[in-house]
Amino acid sequence: MGFLSVLSFAHKLAAERLKSSGIAVDATAGTGADTLILAKAAGPRGRVFAFDIQQEALELTRRRLMKEPSERLAEVSLFQDSHSNMQAHIPAEYHGKISVIMFNLGYLPSEQADKKIITSSDSTLPALEASLKLLSPGGIVTIVVYPGHEGGGQEAAAVEAWASALPQRTAQAIVYRGLQRPNAPFLIALERKKPL
Numbered sequence: 781m782g783f784l785s786v787l788s789f790a791h792k793l794a795a796e797r798l799k800s801s802g803i804a805v806d807a808t809a810g811t812g813a814d815t816l817i818l819a820k821a822a823g824p825r826g827r828v829f830a831f832d833i834q835q836e837a838l839e840l841t842r843r844r845l846m847k848e849p850s851e852r853l854a855e856v857s858l859f860q861d862s863h864s865n866m867q868a869h870i871p872a873e874y875h876g877k878i879s880v881i882m883f884n885l886g887y888l889p890s891e892q893a894d895k896k897i898i899t900s901s902d903s904t905l906p907a908l909e910a911s912l913k914l915l916s917p918g919g920i921v922t923i924v925v926y927p928g929h930e931g932g933g934q935e936a937a938a939v940e941a942w943a944s945a946l947p948q949r950t951a952q953a954i955v956y957r958g959l960q961r962p963n964a965p966f967l968i969a970l971e972r973k974k975p976l
């Protein structure tokens with residue numbers, strides 16, 4: 781049967797934490813797969829905020845959501861902006877109340893996409909800092925990192941170093957990784973402890 785893939789494990793962690801009527805963030809909407817999973821898990825009384833810098837990604841996400849019966853999904857707000865600005869877009873009433881924030885780094889996995897547009901530690905690390913401020917105690921951040929593409933190794937190392945240096949009273953950090961394939965994607969997940 782094998783172990784869960786990195787993405788499936790991130791989805792499992794997210795689904796376990798995000799209760800019906802919960803609040804979640806997709807920090808890298810991409811094709812909308814994660815946004816949809818969050819919107820289903822939060823349900824019609826929940827809220828999801830999704831970010832991407834590319835118009836194409838938000839269009840793909842919007843189309844994916846529209847294929848689903850809207851009465852089964854959380855209200856989803858899409859923002860074409862960097863995830864490093866997420867705090868400014870998410871209403872203050874939700875700060876400190878978010879159960880799950882998902883990051884799936886790298887490039888937009890669609891045929892037409894410019895694969896040179898990738899996430900970068902310059903904005904990923906500020907976005908992760910912002911995430912810690914937005915999470916509820918017990919809330920989680922999942923970060924799927926891709927060391928295999930150009931620039932991805934540097935970003936993966938920066939995220940791993942940042943997460944490793946977090947005080948344990950702030951967050952617990954874990955990694956889920958295949959040991960025999962050093963360039964394969966891996967997952968870093970954080971669980972928020974006390975408020976900052």
Ligand SMILES: C[S@@+](CC[C@H](N)C(=O)[O-])C[C@H]1O[C@@H](n2cnc3c(N)ncnc32)[C@H](O)[C@@H]1O
Pocket residue numbers: 807808809810811812813814815831832833834837861862863864884885886887888889897898899900903904
């Ligand atoms: C691997 S894809 C995400 C995949 C997506 N979660 C899915 O389910 O299809 C990474 C996305 O991050 C986006 N991105 C790059 N820099 C960003 C930034 N600073 N803020 C938000 N999104 C960014 C890219 O445009 C790309 O669509």
